[in-house]
Amino acid sequence: MTSFIANDVDQSITDEALMLSYAKGDTGAFDVLYHRHKVAVHRFFLRQHISLAVAEELCHDTWLKVINARKTYEVSALFRTYLFTIARRVLIDFSQKKSTTNEQYFNEVVEPEIEVDDKSQTVSNHQLKQALKNEISKLTFEQKQVFLLKQDAGFTIEQIAKITEQHKEKVKSNWRYALQKMREGLSAYAN
Amino acid sequence: MPTNNNKYGHQGDQQMQDKQLNDDEAFIQSLYDDLAAQESSKEEQPSKAMDEKILAAAHRSVGYTPKLVNTKRAWYVPIASAASVILVVSLFFNQLNDPVMQSEISFSGSPSTAGKQEELMNDQLYDVRASDSTVQASAEMLQAAPAMSVQSKEMLIKHKGMSRKPQSMKRISLQGKEEKKQLKQLQVSNYSALKSDEQLVETRKTIGVESDSNVSVMTEKEFNRLLTLDSRWSFVDEEKEFYLIQVVEQDSENVLYKLDKKAYYINRSMQKNKTKRSLEELGKLTEN
Numbered sequence: 001m002t003s004f005i006a007n008d009v010d011q012s013i014t015d016e017a018l019m020l021s022y023a024k025g026d027t028g029a030f031d032v033l034y035h036r037h038k039v040a041v042h043r044f045f046l047r048q049h050i051s052l053a054v055a056e057e058l059c060h061d062t063w064l065k066v067i068n069a070r071k072t073y074e075v076s077a078l079f080r081t082y083l084f085t086i087a088r089r090v091l092i093d094f095s096q097k098k099s100t101t102n103e104q105y106f107n108e109v110v111e112p113e114i115e116v117d118d119k120s121q122t123v124s125n126h127q128l129k130q131a132l133k134n135e136i137s138k139l140t141f142e143q144k145q146v147f148l149l150k151q152d153a154g155f156t157i158e159q160i161a162k163i164t165e166q167h168k169e170k171v172k173s174n175w176r177y178a179l180q181k182m183r184e185g186l187s188a189y190a191n
Numbered sequence: 192m193p194t195n196n197n198k199y200g201h202q203g204d205q206q207m208q209d210k211q212l213n214d215d216e217a218f219i220q221s222l223y224d225d226l227a228a229q230e231s232s233k234e235e236q237p238s239k240a241m242d243e244k245i246l247a248a249a250h251r252s253v254g255y256t257p258k259l260v261n262t263k264r265a266w267y268v269p270i271a272s273a274a275s276v277i278l279v280v281s282l283f284f285n286q287l288n289d290p291v292m293q294s295e296i297s298f299s300g301s302p303s304t305a306g307k308q309e310e311l312m313n314d315q316l317y318d319v320r321a322s323d324s325t326v327q328a329s330a331e332m333l334q335a336a337p338a339m340s341v342q343s344k345e346m347l348i349k350h351k352g353m354s355r356k357p358q359s360m361k362r363i364s365l366q367g368k369e370e371k372k373q374l375k376q377l378q379v380s381n382y383s384a385l386k387s388d389e390q391l392v393e394t395r396k397t398i399g400v401e402s403d404s405n406v407s408v409m410t411e412k413e414f415n416r417l418l419t420l421d422s423r424w425s426f427v428d429e430e431k432e433f434y435l436i437q438v439v440e441q442d443s444e445n446v447l448y449k450l451d452k453k454a455y456y457i458n459r460s461m462q463k464n465k466t467k468r469s470l471e472e473l474g475k476l477t478e479n
Contacts, residue, residue, distance in 0.1 A: 022253075025253045030246070046235060064248060
């Protein structure tokens with residue numbers, strides 16, 4: 001297993017080819033695939049303003065769905081698109097389940113905004129990170145999905161439209177509003 | 192209908208929006224870049240426990256088994272099979288070539304004597320020209336090993352049939368077809384003659400000589416009885432299936448006996464020379 005990870009120097013092997021190999025029974029291919037995308041998926045859940053334990057649980061569920069669907073996997077899009085489509089559905093399922101049981105899953109407690117009076121004052125890493133989290137949590141669900149998929153995961157508007165199963169223009173609109181909100185909230189951190 | 196000003200105004204708004212969007216993107220990106228430059232990505236890594244859990248599930252789903260087990264099995268199975276085959280073949284040939292009689296004979300005599308006896312018998316059995324002496328030599332040989340059991344004799348015959356010496360074979364090939372035929376017949380008669388005593392008596396009964404006339408067939412029992420009386424014998428006549436001999440007993444009473452040709456062999460010179468001979472000599476002709 002470790003040798004496979006160490007040997008993942010050949011980036012020319014696409015994610016799709018690896019997934020097809022895994023579908024045929026090559027576990028080493030899955031190991032490579034997992035190590036390529038595990039951080040992105042984990043970060044996607046962490047930025048949802050949920051606890052670490054819940055984020056890991058959702059992460060685990062996402063990968064299990066990939067594992068279980070290996071035999072029916074077909075290359076219709078990029079593997080990353082396929083992976084984040086599953087991740088988003090897992091998140092929606094989780095939020096719906098929690099809302100029906102009236103449980104609070106998002107961290108509602110937003111930390112107080114940091115006052116930055118003097119622009120010359122150096123903003124610490126922790127402060128900036130916290131501010132970003134706070135601003136993301138203020139976005140609507142759809143705006144949040146679009147923002148995280150575009151800014152954190154690096155998807156294009158077209159790819160996000162496919163993942164979220166929405167019209168491209170709607171995604172673009174959500175992206176625009178999300179950016180405006182974020183900029184307003186983080187204007188104090190501009191250099 | 193839109194005026195040109197409206198058109199330009201709409202396009203201007205669009206441009207403004209795009210510019211605003213680009214500015215916003217650049218602003219957020221600069222913040223993310225600052226964050227990425229400072230923070231370590233370790234914080235956003237999933238735990239090792241979760242890694243192991245997911246990878247284990249992936250391997251379980253495929254039914255992963257270590258290849259080491261198969262490779263181990265792959266090398267020793269053919270080697271074990273080959274070793275077994277070699278062992279069986281070597282044992283088979285060992286049994287085939289091993290002189291079985293060697294051990295049997297060694298009970299009654301020394302190995303060197305037994306070897307000589309075997310060699311002598313081989314030579315005698317396949318030499319047609321010396322057929323007369325063959326019978327005598329065989330008898331001598333058997334006399335030299337009196338302790339040899341009947342079973343041992345039978346086994347010796349079997350062994351002869353299995354392991355003929357190349358020298359004897361060469362001798363056979365030099366002989367003519369007629370000689371070969373005779374040799375075969377002699378072999379057959381020798382084999383049948385070298386049966387146990389019980390079998391010999393049985394053979395005599397089957398040919399019906401016993402009920403032929405008053406002349407009785409020489410049996411083993413009768414022979415032993417006459418031997419104790421120190422009787423002598425002489426050749427009288429030769430019939431199709433037996434020889435007729437006359438035995439002079441101690442009380443000077445002459446008695447005729449039939450000798451089964453399958454068990455006895457009296458050569459021409461002995462037939463012509465009708466002198467009285469000892470029963471020991473007759474005994475030598477018994478089991479040729």
